[in-house]
Amino acid sequence: DQQVKQNSPSLSVQEGRISILNCDYTNSMFDYFLWYKKYPAEGPTFLISISSIKDKNEDGRFTVFLNKSAKHLSLHIVPSQPGDSAVYFCAASGVGGGSQGNLIFGKGTKLSVKP
Amino acid sequence: GAGVSQSPSNKVTEKGKDVELRCDPISGHTALYWYRQSLGQGLEFLIYFQGNSAPDKSGLPSDRFSAERTGGSVSTLTIQRTQQEDSAVYLCASRLHSGANVLTFGAGSRLTVL
Known part of the structure; x- marks a missing residue:
């Protein structure tokens, strides 16, 4: 059973x-x-990362939003650039890196930014 | 070193052969992880080393897989009697200590079992 889910395998956006x-x-x-x-x-x-005590973290063009009640997070990239084209993985961990000390990863979303 | 180094970058082997994959973590990083990424899948946790503690082997898919970390630095992942389903990219990562959340990954070793 997947603990971290990225339901969109791909995404295409305009530069x-x-x-x-x-x-x-x-x-x-x-x-x-x-x-x-x-x-x-x-x-x-x-x-970029975010702690559960926050609901937003911003770094330049990248912003991560966390909705704990919905168990949902999102990564916003604005404005998107062709160099952003890559596979993006979401990962999660517990206190101190989890009981296993490891990160649990989603399957990834392939982002394509068209010029 | 400046980053996490993995070798070989590519390995093609025949079914039934043994393979060894090597990881040289960032100097001073006490925690070392092995993950693998099969085609179309996410990163699957395999094994975790933290300092001198016993490794967490809970992610190893079968007893054909083993790993060791000598001297708290270099790690070797060994796959015995390889099967076609072992074909994947094997990624090594390290982090500074158990309280740090960010892993730094190597470029991976792509294993193809024919």
Whole structure:
């Protein structure tokens, strides 16, 4: 049973527009959430994170929103750029990195930004 | 090193052969993880090393998989008697300590079992 779900395998947006990537989770013990970006033939790279004590975290063009009651988070990229085209993974962990110390990842959403 | 290094970057092997994948984490990072990504899937946790503690092996899919971390640094993931379903990208990650949430990943080792 997937604890972290990214229900959209792909998303295509026009350059300059907003990209919204969604993620749902089932485990209420998760208290830290991260987004990773992955280009082909490279490892995932950390993008932005949010603690469960917050509902929004912003870093430049990237903003993550957390709705704890809905167990839902989203990543907004605005304005989107062609270089943002990549696979985006949502990840979650519990206190201190989880009982296993690891992150639980979603299956990823492939974002394509068209020039 | 400056980043997490993995080798080989690509490995093609025949079914039934053993393979070893190597990970050199960031210097000073006490925690090391192995994940794998099969085609169309997310990152699947395999094993976790934290300092001198016993590793968390709960993600290993079968007893054909094993990993060790020598001297608290380099780690080797070994897959014995490989099967076609083992084909995946094997990713290693490290983090500074158990209280840090951000993992730094290597580029991965792509394993193809024919």
